[in-house]
Each structure stands twice: as structure tokens, then as C-alpha cells.
Amino acid sequence: ELQLVESGGGLVQPGGSLRLSCAASGFPFTTYTMQWVRQVPRKERESVAIINDGGDWTTYAASVKGRFTISRDNAKNMLYLQMTNLKPEDTAVYFCASGNYDYRGQGTQVTVAS
Numbered sequence: 884e885l886q887l888v889e890s891g892g893g894l895v896q897p898g899g900s901l902r903l904s905c906a907a908s909g910f911p912f913t914t915y916t917m918q919w920v921r922q923v924p925r926k927e928r929e930s931v932a933i934i935n936d937g938g939d940w941t942t943y944a945a946s947v948k949g950r951f952t953i954s955r956d957n958a959k960n961m962l963y964l965q966m967t968n969l970k971p972e973d974t975a976v977y978f979c980a981s982g983n984y985d986y987r988g989q990g991t992q993v994t995v996a997s
Contacts, residue, residue: 888989893992913957
């Protein structure tokens with residue numbers, strides 16, 4: 884059964900940090916470019932970070948560059964997003980997805996508020 888399960892979201896104060904994790908199963912994770920995407924109600928989803936299958940190429944949205952780091956552990960079929968210096972505008976549901984959106988998880992809520 885195909886699964887992408889995110890974890891690590893929560894409530895954090897501005898300037899704080901969180902690390903999101905995404906556990907993948909049921910598809911050839913190691914052959915897929917993967918991404919983290921965030922969604923705010925009534926707004927278009929935003930791809931914030933992308934990583935290639937080998938993990939040696941990454942790219943970020945301008946809104947998070949320098950604050951977020953995407954990584955993966957292909958031995959464990961895991962995808963990560965390290966988020967630092969969080970801002971209230973980072974509040975969203977974050978989900979992991981394959982680069983072509985063929986596969987996506989349910990998401991985890993991140994709320995940045997004091």
C-alpha cells in the first residue's frame with residue numbers, strides 16, 4: 884500500500900525551529916524527486932523545497948531560502964524538512980509529495996504564533 888506519512892508539525896513561536904519528517908512506503912521512493920509543499924486555505928499551494936532522487940540537488944522557494952533545508956535518507960525511505968527562524972507567514976499544512984504530485988501525504992499542521 885502506498886503511503887506518505889508526515890510528522891513533526893506543531894505550534895512554535897516566531898524564530899523557532901521544527902523538523903518535519905515524511906515516511907514513504909509502497910513505491911520506489913529512491914527513484915523519485917521529492918518535495919515539500921504547503922497549503923493555506925483559500926491560497927494556492929506552494930512548493931517550498933525540492934530534492935532530486937539522489938539527494939545531491941535541492942532548490943527552494945524564495946520565501947524560505949536560507950531558513951529551510953530539505954534532505955532525504957534513501958536507506959530509510961525518509962524525507963525531511965528542517966525549518967528554522969520560522970515566521971507567522973510559514974503557518975500552513977505541510978505535506979510531502981513526489982515531484983510530479985503522483986504521490987502525496989495527508990499533511991501536518993505547522994502554526995507559528997506567539
